[in-house]
Amino acid sequence: MNGISSQKTESKAFPTDWSLSWIEALLLIGSGVLAVVIHRNTDLSLGLPGHQGITWMAILIIGRMSSRFRGAGSLAGIGASAATFIPALHTANPFTALFYLLPGPVMDFAFYYFPRYANKLWFLVLIGGLAHVTKPIGQLVVNLFMGWPFGSFRFGVLYPIASHLLFGLIGGFIGAIIMLGFHHLSKKHSQ
Numbered sequence: 001m002n003g004i005s006s007q008k009t010e011s012k013a014f015p016t017d018w019s020l021s022w023i024e025a026l027l028l029i030g031s032g033v034l035a036v037v038i039h040r041n042t043d044l045s046l047g048l049p050g051h052q053g054i055t056w057m058a059i060l061i062i063g064r065m066s067s068r069f070r071g072a073g074s075l076a077g078i079g080a081s082a083a084t085f086i087p088a089l090h091t092a093n094p095f096t097a098l099f100y101l102l103p104g105p106v107m108d109f110a111f112y113y114f115p116r117y118a119n120k121l122w123f124l125v126l127i128g129g130l131a132h133v134t135k136p137i138g139q140l141v142v143n144l145f146m147g148w149p150f151g152s153f154r155f156g157v158l159y160p161i162a163s164h165l166l167f168g169l170i171g172g173f174i175g176a177i178i179m180l181g182f183h184h185l186s187k188k189h190s191q
Contacts, residue, residue, distance in 0.1 A: 020069045028072055031063040032079025036100065040089050049152035050132060050164035054171040056080070057103070057128040061175025064107050065118070065183075073111070073131075077104025095148065099138050103131035119183070121176050128172015129165045136160040 035056045042055075063076040080100035083089050090096075110127045117123035139150045140157060152160040 018070055020067075020075075024067060024069065025075060028063050028067060028069070028075040029079030029082075031059050032076040032081070032100070032104075033083040035059045035076075036080050036083040036089050048163055048167075049160040050135065050167040053132040053135075053164060053167040054174065056100075057132050057168045057171025058175035058178070060103055060107060060131065061124055061128055061172055062179055064111060065124070065175070065179040070112060071104075071108055073104035073107035074101075075104070077101045095138070095142055098142075099135045102134035102138055106131040106134055119180065121173075121180060124176035124180075125169050125172040128175065129169035132164045132168025132171065133161060136164050 038055050038059075039052045042052075060073060060076055064073045066072075069075070077100060081097040084091065084097045084100060107127055110123075110130075111118050114123065136152060136157075139152065139160070142148050143150055143153065150160075
């Protein structure tokens with residue numbers, strides 16, 4: 001009536017908004033950078049496509065669940081993507097930045113359109129897996145349209161998709177357990 005709109009939330013279970021403090025933005029961007037640093041310093045080259053997704057999806061789930069900002073996953077993805085341009089973290093693959101960027105919007109989309117499930121373990125695990133599958137799908141698209149070879153496809157297309165899904169599910173589980181445990185403990189202490 002007075003021309004001032006009140007802040008809307010999609011769910012009381014997981015409210016989201018467009019406001020963001022500088023410290024929160026830095027923490028989200030930093031979480032993406034941290035994921036790339038961990039990836040570059042612990043790349044075991046196991047021959048298992050997507051194994052680094054365990055840490056990346058765990059960090060992404062933690063960052064996304066820690067923030068009310070609607071674009072929290074995307075902001076973490078931007079941090080990870082930007083980190084790949086740092087000479088010490090850069091790879092020979094020119095598309096690495098894109099593949100770090102893709103999971104964030106998928107996670108934000110899921111949290112925005114399905115907020116009532118945002119605190120459910122099964123949902124968080126599933127989102128971790130689906131967000132991580134964006135990498136092999138992105139690689140497949142790049143390969144089909146640009147001819148860029150990716151070693152993960154040497155055994156076919158289904159293997160890297162399945163392995164990325166599996167490792168993303170595991171990472172989603174780890175991140176969800178950490179955050180759900182933290183939320184449970186903070187509720188207990190507030191009572």
